Structures are given as structure tokens and as C-alpha cells.
Amino acid sequence: MTERIEVIQGDITRQTVDAIVNAANTTLLGGGGVDGAIHAAAGPELLAACRTLEGCATGEAKITRGYRLSAPWVIHTVGPIWRGGGHDEDVLLARCYQNCFLLAVRHEITTIAFPAISTGVYRFPLERAAIIAVKETRRFLESRLAMRKVVFVCFNGATLDGYRKVLAERPQGKAS
Ligand code: AR6
Numbered sequence: 001m002t003e004r005i006e007v008i009q010g011d012i013t014r015q016t017v018d019a020i021v022n023a024a025n026t027t028l029l030g031g032g033g034v035d036g037a038i039h040a041a042a043g044p045e046l047l048a049a050c051r052t053l054e055g056c057a058t059g060e061a062k063i064t065r066g067y068r069l070s071a072p073w074v075i076h077t078v079g080p081i082w083r084g085g086g087h088d089e090d091v092l093l094a095r096c097y098q099n100c101f102l103l104a105v106r107h108e109i110t111t112i113a114f115p116a117i118s119t120g121v122y123r124f125p126l127e128r129a130a131i132i133a134v135k136e137t138r139r140f141l142e143s144r145l146a147m148r149k150v151v152f153v154c155f156n157g158a159t160l161d162g163y164r165k166v167l168a169e170r171p172q173g174k175a176s
Helices: 033-042 044-051 089-106 126-143 157-168
Strands: 005-009 019-024 061-065 073-078 111-114 149-154
Touching: 005 126, 005 157, 019 033, 033 044, 044 061, 061 089, 073 089, 089 111, 089 126, 126 149, 126 157, 149 157
Parallel strands: 005 149, 019 073, 019 111, 111 149
Antiparallel strands: 061 073
16 A cells, blocks of 8 residues: 555646645635645636635535646645644544545546645644645555555655655554
8 A cells, every 4th residue: 555655855736647636725716835836837727717616615625627737637625724733623634635535536536646735834733744644545545446646745855754754654553
């Protein structure tokens, strides 16, 4: 299973996968960070498509085409804003991954790239977010053999180090 997880440093807009995930906000109308980069690379057709979606609640996900991206699909999800950890942030972040995977199954997506959702402007602690991302991904891959590849695209070295550390740790409850 672990061989179907990749972690790289790079720009998610350049990934050649079936779907890239966008760390959006509830309006789905664009923003800074990875959201801004995806809209810039996909072109104005993406914003036009997003306008028809009527926003997205925190923890949910919605899908559009990728337009000028090499990825044919973009899955937009809204991570929680970190407010100290006592406001269901962990559960909401886990739901982002779960809902992205549900859409991936529905659209027969077999390769998908994620940014480190919520860990930028939304200030979710990186390692804590990476633990959730890896746990949800491993759980999904166990049940879904058709998913060939999940890529964690880290924009900087600190994010890459955080993911590598978490991926090197033994999954909880596993003997080997
Ligand atoms: N490719 C991959 N990762 C990237 C890229 C890129 N091109 N650009 C940034 N990152 P953030 P959030 C990383 O702030 O915390 C937006 O304004 C970045 O280094 O993009 O979920 C939305 O509209 C960090 O590791 O998303 C929302 O308002 C990660 O992507 C808000 O920000 C997430 O950082 C969402 O905040």
C-alpha cells in the first residue's frame, strides 16, 4: 500500500494526475496560496465553473474539470481554520480527505495529488495535519485497490520533511 503513496516537493499545478486537490475556502471563488495558483494555471473557465457550485462547507468537497491544467479534474475542498484544536479541526480535516476520496471513486479517478490542506493561511500545525492526511489515505488505499497513486505535493522543504517523518512512522495498530 505504501508504494502507492508518493511524497514530493513541487507545484501541484504541474502534476500529471487524474485529479489535483485544491485547498479552497467556502466561497470556492479563489484566493491566495495553492488556490490562487490553481486558478491561475487552470484559467478563467475554472472560476466560471466554481461560480455554479454555490460554495462548499468546511470538510466537504466539490469537483470541476481542470480546464488548462494537465489534470482533467480539480477536487475543491475546504479545510478547517486552526483555532487551537478544540473546534473539531481534526475531524473536519479528516473529512476533507474522506470526501475527496469519495469523489475520486465516483469519477473513476485513479491518480490524485493533494496539497497540505489547511497548513498555510489556515495555520493547522503541519505534523498534526500530515498525520491525518496519511492516516486517511492509508485507510482509503486499503479498501480501494483501483486507486493507483496518491501524491502529497509539498511546496517547501519543511512540509516535505514533515510528511516524510510521518510516512516513516509505523501505521498505528499495525505490527509491521
Ligand atoms: N502547490 C502545492 N502546494 C502549494 C502551492 C502549490 N502551487 N502553493 C501553496 N502551497 P494554503 P490553506 C502549499 O494557504 O491553509 C487560500 O487563500 C502551502 O505552502 O494554500 O488550506 C484559500 O482561498 C501550504 O503548505 O491553504 C483559502 O482562503 C499548503 O499549500 C485559504 O488560502 C496550503 O496552504 C486556505 O488555506
